[in-house]
Amino acid sequence: MIKSDAVSRYLEQTKDLYGDQLFISLANESSHVDSSDESLDQFFDKINQCQKCQLGQTRTNFVFGVGDPNADLVLVGEAPGEQEDLQGEPFVGRAGKLLDKILSAIELSRNQGVYICNVLKCHPPNNRDPLPSEVEQCESYLIHQINLIKPRLIVALGRVAAKTLLKKDLPLKDMRSIKHDYHGTPLVATYHPAALLRNQNLKPAAWEDFKWIRRLIGESK
Ligand code: URA
Numbered sequence: 001m002i003k004s005d006a007v008s009r010y011l012e013q014t015k016d017l018y019g020d021q022l023f024i025s026l027a028n029e030s031s032h033v034d035s036s037d038e039s040l041d042q043f044f045d046k047i048n049q050c051q052k053c054q055l056g057q058t059r060t061n062f063v064f065g066v067g068d069p070n071a072d073l074v075l076v077g078e079a080p081g082e083q084e085d086l087q088g089e090p091f092v093g094r095a096g097k098l099l100d101k102i103l104s105a106i107e108l109s110r111n112q113g114v115y116i117c118n119v120l121k122c123h124p125p126n127n128r129d130p131l132p133s134e135v136e137q138c139e140s141y142l143i144h145q146i147n148l149i150k151p152r153l154i155v156a157l158g159r160v161a162a163k164t165l166l167k168k169d170l171p172l173k174d175m176r177s178i179k180h181d182y183h184g185t186p187l188v189a190t191y192h193p194a195a196l197l198r199n200q201n202l203k204p205a206a207w208e209d210f211k212w213i214r215r216l217i218g219e220s221k
Pocket of ligand 1: 077078079080081084089090091092095118
């Protein structure tokens, strides 16, 4: 027998994640309120037709995320760019290539120990910043991805991702070098790789951040 407060909680969470669609597993009784054995692929299947905000109308692809489903490290950018929208994968443009090089310098890669995604899953036209209303609709997808992956560390890439996740309107320099918390998982903020392409002078500080990130993942094992 399922208690009614558990049912209400389940329905509220489901509404947050999936809008008005209701998914019920008929596998066995104990799985009715427990989605802990859901895979990332199953979650993607449930949400990739999302039309909760206007970006659903303009996107080419729903850019869910890529990488190791058991990653220790989740990297979060702000939103897919043009290339990402076309290819359906986060960080595939020039900034993504630099990100891959940085990861390789700390002996990680997007397929091994790392998962890469964005706060928004759809490309905002003209690369504008995410709107608060879009973040409000989309952030529960990110939270659920993180709950499924259970990483040791989250890294927010750039000021927009950091301020959106931390709900603090601060310059990046005031959010760097601090271990924050995001729904129970440690989070640190560093430069967006596109900022490093624009300003080479930021690279030494970013390199210090990534060496620290490597140590933080190691320490938590
Ligand atoms: N910038 C981001 O923040 N995310 C991407 O996926 C690509 C560029």
